[in-house]
């Protein structure tokens with residue numbers, strides 16, 4: 001009898017122990033899951049993380065959800081008071097500037113002079129635009145202190161074979177002691193070699209920040225592990241008809257600032273985009289122009305703008321984009337205009 005009782009007691013103790021262990025295991029699993037979901041909630045709300053890209057890739061139809069996340073971008077370090085963004089290189093860059101593609105000679109010189117006089121402090125040029133000399137001259141002739149101006153130039157794939165020569169040429173043409181930012185204009189043969197040459201100039205303090213242009217998700221995935229200094233900027237085609245809503249959050253998740261080219265669709269397409277009914281209606285609400293609405297939409301998506309312009313009236317208009325704010329609904333109305341319609345081949 002005694003032996004049976006001892007056996008029973010042992011079984012009861014064994015079962016109680018099992019129950020206690022199960023409770024502890026369930027408790028630990030529950031706690032871990034809770035922590036994980038808190039973490040992913042934080043990630044989703046605080047940034048346009050890489051997960052957003054994956055969601056989009058797996059479910060390309062869920063565009064509006066993505067668009068509103070992009071529209072509410074809050075991981076960009078954009079400071080609307082100083083109108084600058086702090087780059088991962090530590091330098092501040094203006095949120096709006098002037099693009100100079102297809103501006104040469106006096107038209108270019110006058111456009112830069114006029115832009116500087118109107119308070120524009122960000123200038124985008126490139127070896128390929130053939131206007132670095134005029135831009136350097138306009139900067140030197142202006143009364144604006146050099147350190148207030150942020151100059152971006154780019155070297156072209158045909159130059160990647162001999163990048164030092166290309167970089168020196170940019171210095172010669174611009175006639176500047178330092179260059180604020182240099183980009184690789186496109187992916188191409190020897191792009192890593194060219195980037196590494198630019199890295200040397202950064203270490204010597206001659207170039208302040210580096211960047212890329214026309215690099216998308218796949219190109220970045222391949223390129224970034226091969227270089228040392230993280231790019232500060234990626235300049236890509238972005239306008240209401242080509243929004244890159246899959247690419248922008250990915251780039252931003254890497255701490256790289258996105259800058260858009262062809263904000264008005266590029267020459268030959270501007271009247272269609274600026275005349276777009278949805279954009280024009282929103283512009284009416286604020287008593288501003290369609291151009292201003294497009295630039296503001298970019299800024300609220302965390303995209304730096306460099307509209308190309310030669311007309312001084314356009315310069316003033318395109319700078320006056322900080323006095324109104326688009327609502328989430330208006331942002332989404334413009335987001336829904338995306339047609340994946342690229343206006344250039346790259």
Ligand SMILES: NC(=O)c1ccc[n+]([C@@H]2O[C@H](COP(=O)([O-])OP(=O)(O)OC[C@H]3O[C@@H](n4cnc5c(N)ncnc54)[C@H](OP(=O)(O)O)[C@@H]3O)[C@@H](O)[C@H]2O)c1
Pocket residue numbers: 098099100101102124125185213214235236260261262263264265266267270274289291292306307308309310311313314315317318
């Ligand atoms: N990285 C790359 O591969 C790449 C490629 C292309 C361009 N980009 C850069 O991006 C910049 C912007 O592109 P983009 O200049 O070709 O095209 P864009 O900015 O889309 O359009 C320029 C056109 O818009 C007009 N415009 C400007 N402001 C306006 C306003 N407020 N109202 C009405 N019209 C206005 C300009 O006219 P006016 O001249 O009469 O003022 C010009 O005809 C380029 O200048 C370049 O710096 C880079």
